Amino acid sequence: MKNIYLIQLTEGGSGIWHFPYSVAMLQSYCQTISKIKENYKFNIIFRIETNFKQFVENLDNPFLIGYSSYLWNSKRHLHIAKYVKELYPDCINVIGGPSFPNINQEDTELFFNQNPFIDAGVSGEGEKAFSSILLKLLNNEKLDRHIRAERIDDLNAIPSPYGDIFQELKEKNKDIEFECTIETDRGCPFKCAFCDWGSLTQQKIKQFDIDRVFFELNKMSENKIPKLQLASANLGIFKERDYEIVDYLCSLHEETGYPQRLTESGVSKTPNNKNSNLKIRKRLKNAFKEYYHSPRMFLQSSNEEVLKNIRRVDTYRNELELFKDDNYRTALELLFPMPGHTYDRFIDDAISHITDNQFITNVMPVMMLPNAPMNDKLYREKFNIKTVSVTWGELMAVYPQMDEVVETVNLLISFNDLPFNDTKKCWMFLWIINSFYNLKKIKNFSLSMSELNLNEKNSIQTNISDVFFNKTNQLVNDTEYTHKDIFIKFQDFLETDFNVISHMYDKLKELLYKEDLVTFKICNRPYLFYDETFYDHYEKDLHQTMKRFFNAL
Numbered sequence: 107m108k109n110i111y112l113i114q115l116t117e118g119g120s121g122i123w124h125f126p127y128s129v130a131m132l133q134s135y136c137q138t139i140s141k142i143k144e145n146y147k148f149n150i151i152f153r154i155e156t157n158f159k160q161f162v163e164n165l166d167n168p169f170l171i172g173y174s175s176y177l178w179n180s181k182r183h184l185h186i187a188k189y190v191k192e193l194y195p196d197c198i199n200v201i202g203g204p205s206f207p208n209i210n211q212e213d214t215e216l217f218f219n220q221n222p223f224i225d226a227g228v229s230g231e232g233e234k235a236f237s238s239i240l241l242k243l244l245n246n247e248k249l250d251r252h253i254r255a256e257r258i259d260d261l262n263a264i265p266s267p268y269g270d271i272f273q274e275l276k277e278k279n280k281d282i283e284f285e286c287t288i289e290t291d292r293g294c295p296f297k298c299a300f301c302d303w304g305s306l307t308q309q310k311i312k313q314f315d316i317d318r319v320f321f322e323l324n325k326m327s328e329n330k331i332p333k334l335q336l337a338s339a340n341l342g343i344f345k346e347r348d349y350e351i352v353d354y355l356c357s358l359h360e361e362t363g364y365p366q367r368l369t370e371s372g373v374s375k376t377p378n379n380k381n382s383n384l385k386i387r388k389r390l391k392n393a394f395k396e397y398y399h400s401p402r403m404f405l406q407s408s409n410e411e412v413l414k415n416i417r418r419v420d421t422y423r424n425e426l427e428l429f430k431d432d433n434y435r436t437a438l439e440l441l442f443p444m445p446g447h448t449y450d451r452f453i454d455d456a457i458s459h460i461t462d463n464q465f466i467t468n469v470m471p472v473m474m475l476p477n478a479p480m481n482d483k484l485y486r487e488k489f490n491i492k493t494v495s496v497t498w499g500e501l502m503a504v505y506p507q508m509d510e511v512v513e514t515v516n517l518l519i520s521f522n523d524l525p526f527n528d529t530k531k532c533w534m535f536l537w538i539i540n541s542f543y544n545l546k547k548i549k550n551f552s553l554s555m556s557e558l559n560l561n562e563k564n565s566i567q568t569n570i571s572d573v574f575f576n577k578t579n580q581l582v583n584d585t586e587y588t589h590k591d592i593f594i595k596f597q598d599f600l601e602t603d604f605n606v607i608s609h610m611y612d613k614l615k616e617l618l619y620k621e622d623l624v625t626f627k628i629c630n631r632p633y634l635f636y637d638e639t640f641y642d643h644y645e646k647d648l649h650q651t652m653k654r655f656f657n658a659l
Contacts, residue, residue, distance in 0.1 A: 112150050115179040118153065178498055296417075313344070345380065391431070412447055443529050494517055
């Protein structure tokens with residue numbers, strides 16, 4: 107038997123790790139082919155608790171190693187592959203997953219030139235492509251360097267990995283629990299420039315049989331899974347079917363308490379009368395309550411120029427009122443920066459629902475994914491896109507090898523009409539409204555306080571926010587000032603004046619695009635990073651600074 111290792115390093119904390127779904131699907135399909143099952147032994151690796159070299163030295167005569175690579179593990183996978191080729195020159199390294207670059211031919215060639223220890227790369231759906239690699243090697247056939255996988259017509263030909271493979275991994279890792287992923291379908295018909303989902307799965311959506319989905323959901327409940335992710339790019343697009351799946355999931359949670367928590371990858375981008383988005387969100391929130399995040403609407407932007415540039419169709423903006431509910435807030439998710447953004451356009455996005463307590467805005471930094479249409483050479487040149495590399499830094503497990511290699515992501519920072527300094531200024535505008543205005547909104551919407559773990563410790567911060575909120579609204583009501591006017595004037599004040607708030611402002615601005623992704627979380631949710639000692643010490647100065655600003659108006 108030839109030893110096959112399938113490596114998908116995931117992340118974990120507090121004894122909970124992500125189930126290596128992608129490589130488990132590879133193994134599950136390959137083992138349906140008798141010739142492969144008779145000649146290969148599979149070993150799945152998702153966590154390494156030694157340094158990389160020691161891990162590679164302990165491998166048992168590896169014949170081939172497959173790596174499923176994405177943002178959070180791609181550099182570590184390459185590090186391992188290099189050691190493998192040094193210690194086992196005849197071992198075959200095959201890489202796949204969204205981080206294997208294939209949208210530009212020169213990027214693919216550069217990847218192989220920089221990583222000569224990689225023997226082959228697979229782009230597209232991996233299950234059938236990987237099995238064909240194993241069969242070719244049994245016949246002593248030469249592998250192509252770049253293997254472009256064809257779409258899989260019948261997804262149900264891939265057995266669920268939540269049978270024997272899942273149980274075997276559970277048995278081998280009794281010290282942890284798994285967070286799990288389920289696909290209800292695969293593919294995306296949209297071609298959003300910032301996303302690699304449509305380009306990687308070649309658009310058309312194909313469904314897993316609903317009985318298979320129910321089987322996997324039952325497994326999540328039976329095994330008391332603490333968190334489940336529904337990996338559909340357009341949950342709700344199959345109006346009746348998707349709601350039936352969600353309703354079944356909710357019933358399991360209501361009956362057993364499991365899966366305990368839930369998140370989803372995407373929602374349907376079709377018009378609301380053609381999908382079940384609203385119905386699904388209400389059912390999920392009513393069933394999971396605090397164990398389901400605030401329902402999210404992925405707006406990305408409300409600006410027509412930006413939406414045109416990113417090839418995004420706006421189907422939500424005029425129907426957002428439908429998603430209001432007295433029992434929860436709805437999160438409006440934006441992406442920034444994107445081609446077409448300017449300082450003024452971003453501000454309009456950020457404050458578009460500033461006075462509505464039931465909406466909260468969340469802005470995500472745009473990552474340049476290797477295979478997103480935005481990374482196409484002609485697209486980058488058209489908009490003069492510039493990027494910078496920052497540390498991934500999210501949920502990274504702390505093991506000895508983390509000193510050897512650091513995972514990074516490329517973030518967009520500027521375009522033709524948006525210089526880098528304006529990009530940082532936009533993020534700091536977001537910090538301002540979330541630090542000094544939106545906190546009052548959250549406080550007014552009582553359910554949000556417990557959801558965000560806000561308590562008496564934030565009292566000084568909330569008091570400062572109350573002052574800004576009340577003074578701003580008073581000026582808007584009594585004068586010709588708009589919210590936008592006051593927020594911009596406050597930002598200009600912080601950029602030109604020396605005071606305790608401008609010190610906080612400058613310190614955070616300096617960290618943007620230099621530290622890891624946590625800096626952007628601070629801009630979105632500064633109240634989650636409350637420094638009690640600082641606020642206690644500077645309480646008087648904070649109030650005096652606020653008073654001085656409003657007196658100047």
